[in-house]
Amino acid sequence: MKHPSVLVFAFMTRPTAALLKPRKAPRQARSAVTIDAIQIATIQVLLTDGAGRLTTTRVAERAGVSIGTMYQYYPNKEALLFAVVERQLDRITTVMLTAARDLHGQDLATIARGLTAAWFNVKGEDAVTSRAMYAIAAEFDLADLMSRSMEQGMHAIGELLRSASDRRSLDPTSTALVLTAMLSGSVRVVMEIERAEEKLACLRRELPLACQAYLVAVN
Amino acid sequence: MKHPSVLVFAFMTRPTAALLKPRKAPRQARSAVTIDAIQIATIQVLLTDGAGRLTTTRVAERAGVSIGTMYQYYPNKEALLFAVVERQLDRITTVMLTAARDLHGQDLATIARGLTAAWFNVKGEDAVTSRAMYAIAAEFDLADLMSRSMEQGMHAIGELLRSASDRRSLDPTSTALVLTAMLSGSVRVVMEIERAEEKLACLRRELPLACQAYLVAVN
DNA sequence: ACCTGAACACCGTTCAAGT
């Protein structure tokens, strides 16, 4: 079902983390249905009412379960949102890892263009959800989660850079950090300001060049 | 007769500036003191207890005023945080505008180095506060505020780029957007992940080169 | 095993009453 061991692993780093673990695993079919309904309801409330109005009561109501039932599966509100953000981050990470695999062995210019395109695709696909995720991640302490996801991406990009056909003296590790920060950071801040659409379009056009110029300069 | 739900609704929709403005201007010396105490207390609670534990009660207590007094000056919690974030952003904007003035007429490489240095200085100066600001800005809808601040910075950087001694075909507006997003975004995401210190150091070393390479490539 | 919802502690906000 949808509540995997990934979660357990995720929490080993922090002391407070144990509190975020789902309280119980479903043992009967109906409880699995309940969990799914809660997850779906959370996303629905998030998108229709906004992060500010996302309350446990509202989610339970939308999911058609009592508030008590919800607390049987998620020990608190944070755990619920954690699960939602985690799923979103997993999706993003998968896309980026696939892009990295596809770009393996290409030259630096191609890699710069490919990574930028992949990032804009995965972020632009559902910009509303992305914004909501940022809000949740900041309101609760989900920095670890994003941290891990980013670290994973950075590592893959590091390996990718190491494989570049025209690589010379470029340091894969530090370059991967800068590239990751540039991509994710710039898109994030632009998504949060006004008239994001047109500015994102500008960024989408310019960022490949910026990444490419940096890679060539540092090579 | 009270209508709290109406108020809550208003505060959840896009914040009209009026709702966030301080409720009254101080007319006597003691109320100016009160306002200052509240501001200071907010930052203290933010830094010692964290954004999640920042409650109006706690701030009032720390400021040594009653909760009622606080609501006489700030119509709600959001307005209070708005004021704090606004002050912080003003500080940052001032520093960046000064840097832009000092770099006027220099070449692109010098501009890239100068802007990066200024940004790291102003953000690194109080990294803890910076992180807290990010959290507040996301939890409440302070996007407008950050939007305006960023727009101001972008405009100044645009003018700066236009003044560059070695400028050729570079488009000041779009380049300023990308530069601003790259700088603010990359520092922001790195500040939020783990082992930020060493990664910030890496970014501080590499980012001037990245900006410079981009400016030269687009010129 | 799974679900329920009244009950509790706490938070944002108000307002009648004070100086």
Place this chain on the structure above:
DNA sequence: ACCTGAACACCGTTCAAGT
């Protein structure tokens, strides 16, 4: 003019009682 704090509505969370 400025301040106070009990009171209110609402939210996160629990737990005794149900199926």
